[in-house]
Amino acid sequence: MTATEPHTHGLFSPPAGNDDTARGATMIEAINAALTEEMARDRRVLLLGEDVGKRGGVFGATKGLYAQFGAARVLDTPIAESGFTGFGIGAAMLGAVVVIEIQFVDFIMSALDQIFSEMAKMHYRSNGDVRLPIVVRAPIGGGVHGGLYHSQSPENLFIMPGLKVVMPATPADAKGLLKSAIRDPNPVIFLEHKRLYRSVREALPTGDSTVPFGIARVARAGTTLSVITYGAMVHEATRAAEIVAPEGIDAEILDLRTLQPYDRAAILRSVTKTHRALVLHEASKTGGFGGELAALIADEAFMELDAPVRRLAAPDAPAMPFNSRLESAYMIDAATIAAALRDLAAF
Amino acid sequence: MADTHGTATAARPGLSPITFPQLGESVVEGTVLQFMVKPGDSIEEDTLLAEIETEKVTAEIPSPFKGTVAEYAVAVGDTVPVGTVLLWIQTGSAAEVAAIVAAAPPAVAEPETDTLTTAMTDAAPDAAPTPAPTPQNGATASATNSTAYREAPDAAVRYSPAVRKLAKEFNLDPATVTGTGAGGRVTRDDMTKAYEAKTQATPTAPAAIAPPAAAVSVTPAPAPATPRPQSVAPSTPAEGDLIPMTTLRRRTAEALVKATQTIPQASTWVEADVTDLVRRRDREKEAFRQREGVPLTFLPFFVAAALAGVREYPVISSQWTDEGIRLKRRVGMGIAVSTDAGLQVPVIHNAGDYSITGLARAMNDLITRARTGKLKLPDIEGCTFTLSNPGSFGSTRTLSLVRPGEAAIYSVDAIVERPVVRDGGIAIRSIVNLGLSFDHRIFDGREAVLFLVAVKNWLENDAATISL
Numbered sequence: 116m117t118a119t120e121p122h123t124h125g126l127f128s129p130p131a132g133n134d135d136t137a138r139g140a141t142m143i144e145a146i147n148a149a150l151t152e153e154m155a156r157d158r159r160v161l162l163l164g165e166d167v168g169k170r171g172g173v174f175g176a177t178k179g180l181y182a183q184f185g186a187a188r189v190l191d192t193p194i195a196e197s198g199f200t201g202f203g204i205g206a207a208m209l210g211a212v213v214v215i216e217i218q219f220v221d222f223i224m225s226a227l228d229q230i231f232s233e234m235a236k237m238h239y240r241s242n243g244d245v246r247l248p249i250v251v252r253a254p255i256g257g258g259v260h261g262g263l264y265h266s267q268s269p270e271n272l273f274i275m276p277g278l279k280v281v282m283p284a285t286p287a288d289a290k291g292l293l294k295s296a297i298r299d300p301n302p303v304i305f306l307e308h309k310r311l312y313r314s315v316r317e318a319l320p321t322g323d324s325t326v327p328f329g330i331a332r333v334a335r336a337g338t339t340l341s342v343i344t345y346g347a348m349v350h351e352a353t354r355a356a357e358i359v360a361p362e363g364i365d366a367e368i369l370d371l372r373t374l375q376p377y378d379r380a381a382i383l384r385s386v387t388k389t390h391r392a393l394v395l396h397e398a399s400k401t402g403g404f405g406g407e408l409a410a411l412i413a414d415e416a417f418m419e420l421d422a423p424v425r426r427l428a429a430p431d432a433p434a435m436p437f438n439s440r441l442e443s444a445y446m447i448d449a450a451t452i453a454a455a456l457r458d459l460a461a462f
Numbered sequence: 463m464a465d466t467h468g469t470a471t472a473a474r475p476g477l478s479p480i481t482f483p484q485l486g487e488s489v490v491e492g493t494v495l496q497f498m499v500k501p502g503d504s505i506e507e508d509t510l511l512a513e514i515e516t517e518k519v520t521a522e523i524p525s526p527f528k529g530t531v532a533e534y535a536v537a538v539g540d541t542v543p544v545g546t547v548l549l550w551i552q553t554g555s556a557a558e559v560a561a562i563v564a565a566a567p568p569a570v571a572e573p574e575t576d577t578l579t580t581a582m583t584d585a586a587p588d589a590a591p592t593p594a595p596t597p598q599n600g601a602t603a604s605a606t607n608s609t610a611y612r613e614a615p616d617a618a619v620r621y622s623p624a625v626r627k628l629a630k631e632f633n634l635d636p637a638t639v640t641g642t643g644a645g646g647r648v649t650r651d652d653m654t655k656a657y658e659a660k661t662q663a664t665p666t667a668p669a670a671i672a673p674p675a676a677a678v679s680v681t682p683a684p685a686p687a688t689p690r691p692q693s694v695a696p697s698t699p700a701e702g703d704l705i706p707m708t709t710l711r712r713r714t715a716e717a718l719v720k721a722t723q724t725i726p727q728a729s730t731w732v733e734a735d736v737t738d739l740v741r742r743r744d745r746e747k748e749a750f751r752q753r754e755g756v757p758l759t760f761l762p763f764f765v766a767a768a769l770a771g772v773r774e775y776p777v778i779s780s781q782w783t784d785e786g787i788r789l790k791r792r793v794g795m796g797i798a799v800s801t802d803a804g805l806q807v808p809v810i811h812n813a814g815d816y817s818i819t820g821l822a823r824a825m826n827d828l829i830t831r832a833r834t835g836k837l838k839l840p841d842i843e844g845c846t847f848t849l850s851n852p853g854s855f856g857s858t859r860t861l862s863l864v865r866p867g868e869a870a871i872y873s874v875d876a877i878v879e880r881p882v883v884r885d886g887g888i889a890i891r892s893i894v895n896l897g898l899s900f901d902h903r904i905f906d907g908r909e910a911v912l913f914l915v916a917v918k919n920w921l922e923n924d925a926a927t928i929s930l
Contacts, residue, residue, distance in 0.1 A: 390624045390650050417623050418624065418626075418627045419623070419624055419627070420622055420623050420624055421622045421623075421624035421625060421649055421651075422622060422649075461643065461644055462647070462649070
């Protein structure tokens with residue numbers, strides 16, 4: 116059932132025409148470029164997933180690749196995430212570099228056994244003999260009127276030894292990180308915020324440039340407090356920082372870029388500078404990745420703290436509501452973040 | 463301080479605790495020398511209850527309220543942490559107190575079994591002692607205290623780790639800082655601003671360094687008539703008379719051991735010709751005494767000479783820290799004063815602000831109060847550089863020990879007439895030996911000698927002419 120749903124949502128389909136490359140590339144274009152370049156560079160790279168071939172993916176990430184590289188390297192699969200993820204593991208064991216597209220991260224659940232029990236553990240289980248150069252790409256996140264089954268943020272599920280987890284916030288990072296992910300000899304979960312696919316444009320670096328894992332990006336330098344976040348929240352936090360800047364609150368925004376590994380040194384450096392930390396993510400609070408970040412700060416920067424480490428995250432509701440008013444109430448936006456920044460600065 | 467009643471102590475209905483007061487930032491414990499009241503005594507507000515001794519001072523504790531002494535909580539001679547309950551005062555009804563006194567000592571032990579094992583073993587619930595109720599918070603405890611304690615900083619206030627780190631780094635008590643955070647909380651920024659204000663602007667306000675229990679009278683430890691705790695004397699004396707250890711003696715010993723163990727010290731001396739100064743003083747001392755009411759000694763000149771040297775070599779008044787060398791340009795000039803109780807070092811704060819007359823007055827006041835046991839805490843805190851004056855006893859060459867927390871100590875020996883060569887002939891001149899022992903980590907012999915030469919030059923060229 117899952118694969119049929121996107122077809123009913125024109126919202127997720129690429130807009131017809133209206134190419135605006137003069138203003139830089141969108142994240143979806145950056146991802147397409149990374150895939151194209153890596154497939155051209157390395158013949159072992161193959162793509163598989165639902166509708167990634169002739170249709171070019173429901174979001175258009177694989178557009179043109181079927182025509183360029185052929186049916187042997189760009190494979191349309193049945194609607195069976197567990198099956199084609201296992202297929203990808205087998206192909207990787209036999210020497211392929213596999214990029215799996217999960218149409219929405221919400222649909223990955225049936226493949227978790229393959230991912231957790233096989234993909235994450237193969238290298239360890241084989242005593243280092245078998246490496247699985249697999250990238251699992253999946254659109255994540257909400258705020259796009261996608262409802263319960265197309266808006267989840269389960270990135271915390273993948274924080275597990277044996278998996279790397281990447282969550283870019285900008286087109287250039289998406290391209291550079293995806294190239295790094297494809298070249299990584301071990302499994303990488305690559306989570307693309309679907310709201311960022313076409314909402315942000317950025318000139319892409321020319322040439323074969325990659326972004327290494329585990330190096331955070333200072334999205335905005337500041338001195339009053341640190342916001343540690345990733346994905347789409349980087350942009351909301353930056354907007355919030357501009358809202359409160361005239362009030363004398365100079366927020367530093369740290370974009371983690373990768374959650375596993377994550378840049379502990381950058382976090383501690385920033386907190387040591389500002390002495391106040393807000394951990395922010397779109398996923399719900401309890402059990403979220405923010406707990407890990409807050410614990411790190413408490414563990415290793417305790418004596419630097421002038422205020423409790425605060426977490427701002429979605430409410431512990433079972434899902435992102437579909438009703439647009441409820442959805443906007445659920446989503447963390449710049450105004451909500453600004454209020455949290457004021458509160459933390461005043462502590 | 464007030465709430466320390468509550469932190470270590472169970473509340474007892476009808477009874478109010480009198481605790482060991484906080485007598486200065488660094489004081490953590492002290493000894494009960496004597497109780498001045500006994501159980502059953504009726505007391506008024508300000509009746510003296512007990513005499514206590516700390517490393518810095520002895521003090522008498524006045525009652526903050528009216529009532530009846532219920533019981534002692536510690537014994538004479540006990541050394542206890544600050545905040546420990548010393549005695550209980552009945553402020554409630556007599557019936558309540560009678561019930562309390564008749565009952566067993568208040569239970570403070572935790573129940574030995576937890577709820578799970580209690581449930582599993584089906585133990586009688588009353589088998590475990592009931593924990594005594596504790597005061598809800600600092601406000602509850604401070605409500606039992608008089609105005610004497612009301613201005614004390616609330617030790618229950620929790621400071622953030624960053625603030626505590628800065629408190630240590632700046633040696634700045636957050637309780638003295640005005641908070642701008644939520645609910646008046648002291649923030650890291652508040653600490654930084656207060657520290658900047660303290661180091662850059664005016665000298666520290668007296669209130670900031672005054673002991674919290676301002677009404678407690680303070681005397682140097684120990685007063686000669688202080689009865690010694692009985693329990694200190696050994697039951698079978700060893701050969702030779704035992705001189706009981708006073709807290710001051712012990713602390714002096716600890717400081718000196720620390721100084722010799724932690725500070726690599728070196729010393730240097732120069733001789734200064736103070737003939738002109740001696741003549742001037744002989745000429746002016748009578749008029750000075752009549753005019754100013756205090757004697758004109760050599761000491762103010764030696765202090766002024768040292769301050770002139772510090773102006774030229776500021777590192778002489780500094781402190782070794784792990785982060786770096788912290789200059790103390792506002793010199794707190796410590797004057798080592800020998801008293802019957804031991805060595806006291808009262809401090810002339812901002813010594814550079816004084817004229818010779820001002821120094822003479824300040825020193826006369828401090829030395830008099832040191833010898834009569836009237837020093838207050840601010841008088842002995844904030845020393846950045848010390849003058850030792852063993853010349854007053856006739857010493858002609860002194861090797862002093864740098865005190866912990868300071869960079870150097872300056873000694874002035876006796877002024878003696880000596881035959882010296884002047885202009886190719888032999889002359890009789892008044893010569894004084896000046897010494898400097900210093901922390902060799904902070905500076906080298908060069909600075910030490912050049913400092914002493916600057917002092918010598920001032921004494922030889924300026925002391926005889928500077929206006930008083």
